[in-house]
Amino acid sequence: MSSVCPMRSEGRGGCREGRPTDISSLRGVPSRCGRRAGLGWRSPWKVPCGHRDGIPETMAEGDNRSTNLLAAETASLEEQLQGWGEVMLMADKVLRWERAWFPPAIMGVVSLVFLIIYYLDPSVLSGVSCFVMFLCLADYLVPILAPRIFGSNKWTTEQQQRFHEICSNLVKTRRRAVGWWKRLFTLKEEKPKMYFMTMIVSLAAVAWVGQQVHNLLLTYLIATMVRMNVLADALKSINNAEKRGKRQVLIRPCSKVIVRFLTVMMKHGYIGEFEIIDDHRAGKIVVNLTGRLNKCGVISPRFDVQLKDLEKWQNNLLPSRQFGFIVLTTSAGIMDHEEARRKHTGGKILGFFF
Known part of the structure; x- marks a missing residue:
């Protein structure tokens, strides 16, 4: 995360000591520059501002490029998901439990879905086909029905801001997944023995758990416990x-x-x-x-x-x-x-x- 020193402006030859602008290099800890308005808060790290001697300008330029790239990816995702805006906002409210009855409703819907799957007992090919078919129907029908149900003329600035935050979080999640995937291949190239042992032990443990516990029950427990913490x-x-x-x-x-x-x-x-x-x-x-x-x-x-x-x-x-x-x-x-x-x-x- 990059931040700009609030004291850096024309006519001022730098910033006050003790007001950090970039500490994102410290073990991945997010940072916030300066003081928040009205609060006497100081960061525990004493890091000089990026425009002063000690930290090269290229570091700030790299952070700016990363921020601009994140903004561009977020804007692109917003454009792609514009037809899903109302549905995503409603799903966000449900997953954040804004109403007292949302948690039991989530449990009920998840349990009903798994009961249907258990009753029908479809084969793997049938299950995958039905799932993909459901996604195709949703992709076609949601952009058409959502404005009629929720009303596109009721879209407010606050909703747009929340939609932007959701898309930004999705982009960050995708970046983390890609980062972990790249680290895995880096481990394979630099430490092939450790990579081999880690993969074999991990997959063997997953296979053993899958053999001991019914797979549908295990999936149900994971699906419910993820949102019940x-x-x-x-x-x-x-x-x-x-x-x-x-x-x-x-x-x-x-x-x-x-x-x-x-x-x-x-x-x-x-x-x-x-x-x-x-x-x-x-x-x-x-x-x-x-x-x-x-x-x-x-x-x-x-x-x-x-x-x-x-x-x-x-x-x-x-x-x-x-x-x-x-x-x-x-x-x-x-x-x-x-x-x-x-x-x-x-x-x-x-x-x-x-």
């Missing part, structure tokens, strides 16, 4: 709100694990105070953001971590030893890794933030 959805909402520079974010549904995770984050000043609102349904949480948070996420599956292994996980998940925290669930409750070390206890890793 409320903690992952909550932290993703916080991440997205921070990237857009928002001061507050609404999280729903509410759960005890989310509340305790947020308490740990608030304890260390990475978020502000939060309010739990009882709406007589699933509940919701309003979180005040401070601009200090760079990234947060969950670790799935939840690995058992002993006290002696905390330092290894700390090196893997956090950018430095003095920056960020790992959150664990232990027999003494949910706490950060430093408190777990003081209490000489291990547990399961829930997630991290820095």
Whole structure:
């Protein structure tokens, strides 16, 4: 991520010390330049601005090229998916659980689809053919029916902005997939033995799991559990709100694990105070953001971590030893890794933030 120093302008010979403009090279940690308006936040990294001595201009030029390429790919995808705009916005609302009845509705639809597949028991060729046929029908009918159902004249600026964010996230996801594919081939060229052993062991493990568990049941569990991780959805909402520079974010549904995770984050000043609102349904949480948070996420599956292994996980998940925290669930409750070390206890890793 690249950012432009707010103090760099004509008539000013540089920027103030301690206001970073580009720290994306630090272990892939996203950065934000300067202070957010009205907040006395400073980045923990002291990196000079890109236009000063110490960081070459080519680095900023490379970041600009990458940003321009991302914008061009996003615009191209928006043009291709313009007929799907209303459907994508509705699907986004459902997947983000904006209504209390969306989670059980998702479970019901997914369960119904898998029950139909189980009842019909189609062959592989029939199943693939029906799936492709369904995609072709959707590709033809959705652009025609969507404007009549949702109303194309009701398209607002806020909807256009959200549609742009969805397309941008899709482009970034595609880039990550291509990046992992290229890394795999790089590993094959540089370390063929490690590549061979990794592929053989991984595929053998997948084959063993597929032999032990019914494939349809396994697929159903994966399809349901991917969207039923409320903690992952909550932290993703916080991440997205921070990237857009928002001061507050609404999280729903509410759960005890989310509340305790947020308490740990608030304890260390990475978020502000939060309010739990009882709406007589699933509940919701309003979180005040401070601009200090760079990234947060969950670790799935939840690995058992002993006290002696905390330092290894700390090196893997956090950018430095003095920056960020790992959150664990232990027999003494949910706490950060430093408190777990003081209490000489291990547990399961829930997630991290820095």
